[in-house]
Amino acid sequence: MIVPYLIQFAQHIDNRGTLIFGEVGSELPFTVKRAFWILHASSLATRGGHAHNECHQFLIALKGSVLVETNIASYTLASPHIGLYVPPKNSITLSEFAKDSIILVLCSHKYDKEDYIYDQIC
């Protein structure tokens, strides 16, 4: 089983602002077929709590921060240029959202309820 790892992106900063990008074959380990973003999460909220059989995921806090607990380690995502790659079979739980956080998640597969694994041991 491939384990999760952090991915650092280059920041392209000039007088127009900051641009951060990633693409398949370098920063992003997969082609993206689904994307979602989480807003207005309460600091008491917990999301996720499952793994995927086949779906690869990438998570990043574009604003604020979030605690991501996997089956092998915990990560606080708190930077718009450091994201977490989560390969299949690794469960993740999101909690401790900072106020007004914006969490972007990119996924390799379209939504398929059959792909979800709720056994926390995986």
Add this chain to the structure above:
Amino acid sequence: MIVPYLIQFAQHIDNRGTLIFGEVGSELPFTVKRAFWILHASSLATRGGHAHNECHQFLIALKGSVLVETNIASYTLASPHIGLYVPPKNSITLSEFAKDSIILVLCSHKYDKEDYIYDQIC
């Protein structure tokens, strides 16, 4: 030439926050091979100013707002659940960034400088 159009996403709101998602075959018109996000843009900044030969793009303001001018119309993106699909051959220019805006752009192709068209007439 296919012209740009706005895409509205469903918002899934509960006591954990708001989740907004899109996937290929429904909300997203293409598979994503490159993603970038723009932060800390000055209200005086102008970005873009070009079209692409082959690359499809999708733009959304996850926070704040931005003016997107294409060759046929202008759009103010100011909602995290309404994005703009920009097919190839359509030029875009971004300006009037609201303070602390976060603009997400999803692209169908990896970066290729040969794909850029700087002729504003296209």
